[in-house]
Amino acid sequence: MSEQSIQRDLKKGSAELLILSLLQAGPRHGYEISKLIEARSRGAVSFRVASLYPLLYRLEDRGLLQGRWVEKTGQRRRRYYRLTGAGRKILIQRRLGWLAFVEAIHHITGDEYA
Amino acid sequence: MPDWSQPIRQRLHGLNLEGSREAEIIEELSQHLDDRYRDLLSSGLSEEGAVTKALEELETSDVLARELRKTRQPSDGRRAALGDNGPGGIFSGFRHDLKVSLRIIVQKPAFAVMVTGILALGIASNAAIFSVFNGLFLRPLPFAEPPRLLDLDETAPKWDLTYVGISNFDAYHWMWGNAAFNGMAFFGHGGANLSDGSVASQRIEAPPVTYTLLDVLGLKPVLGRNILPNEDKPGGDNVILLGYDLWQRLYRGDRNILGHVLKLDGKPYTVVGILPREAALPPNADAWIPLAADPNSSGSYYLSGVGRLKHGVTIDQARADLTRISQVLHQNPTRQ
Helix, strand or coil, rough: CCCCHHHHHHHHHHHHHHHHHHCCCCEEEEEEEEEEEHHCCCCCCCCHHHHHHHHHHHHHHHEEEEEECCCCCCCCCCCEEECCHHHHHHHHHHHHHHHHHHHHHHHHHHHHCC | CCCCCHHHHHHHHHCCCHHHHHHHHHHHHHHHHHHHHHHHHHHHCHHHHHHHHHHHHHCCCCCCHHHHHHHCCCCCCCCCCCCCCCCCCCCHHHHHHHHHHHHHHHHCCCEEEEEECCCCCCCCCEEEEEEEEECCCCCCCCCCCCHHEEEEEEEHHHHHEECCCCCHHHHHHHHHHCCCCCEEEEEECCCEEEHHHHHEEEEEEECCCCCCCHHCCCCCCCCCCCCCHHHCCCCCEEEEEHHHHHHHHHHCCCCCCCCEEECCCCCCEEEEECCCCCCCCCCCCEEEECCCCCCCCCCCCCCCEEEECCEEEEHHHHHHHHHHHHHHHCCCCCCC
């Protein structure tokens, strides 16, 4: 599978899961989220501003994230996103769904199950 | 720093956003482009090249507006959230919440968490404690004396953040300085690519944990030994405890697995023990590796924690104990 098609398929099906997962450990700002996605996927998945922030706003509208402007001394204020209780629950559901999907594909394609 | 507001505003044209909302979006996106621009310069690009590359983040003129149109505020301006009743009335919302909650408890019976209290101090980082309890209708937690186990977290009421995770610095100072707990353990989250000549390469969940986790949960390895304190320090040996299921699935329960070296993300790890089936924390873990964190490094708030209360100590007393430590730490910050 080409890198472009990995990018397209993953982003289409799992963008929400990626963002919720990255916020599980604690609040992060948008640039941090985009860098982490790119770094942890070793460059295979990336989100540009034009798609990342609208997605964050949609997740916020659905009550899964909460954005807050945070001011630190000597720095410009930044908007941090954190998971809400509802977001944590949806994350568990999405993660289980994803694992079930991957396992199902693995059962079909994996050699040891042939 | 280039002024990004004009190209962003152009792309927001036609959305008819409220003035304050538009200003916030421009501020947030401009910061992102500032960061990107700075990184591009650091990578060796010229100023002109970095501007061009950073602006590519905004894509063509209509993409941002098109994506933002998909964002729709509820018609009455309220945020949708768990607990909203929705069109079906109060019982519809209740039924939905109950359904979601039961599904989660059934899927993860060993780790249902009830929030019992949150500290409300006006400092940046505080202790929050939750009692770990079991789903009443399900099997009991697989740990020794579960009522004494508490889920630990930090909260930042100043920023209105209920859960922020725990930093290395706070975790270790809680662990060393508390008087309310028999033991505390902390763990992160993380997957790795497991490769081993004898089995198919695969992605596993191998969260880093403190060597104290097994003791805090009241568990023992079914084979081999626990992580040693010296291995749970920066620069310590790379060792791994395999989860029971992973051991059975990949190595067919081979009891000669101890001392075997496998690779996680290309790094060699020596198998020193097998976890019992009851090791249900961290959730979904296939294996444990040492946290080996630097206690003096604050870093990000990425850890989860669990503590075992001393006999006779109440949650309120434990909360007061951790509050005391947090206050001392934040009055005398020595972190990096």
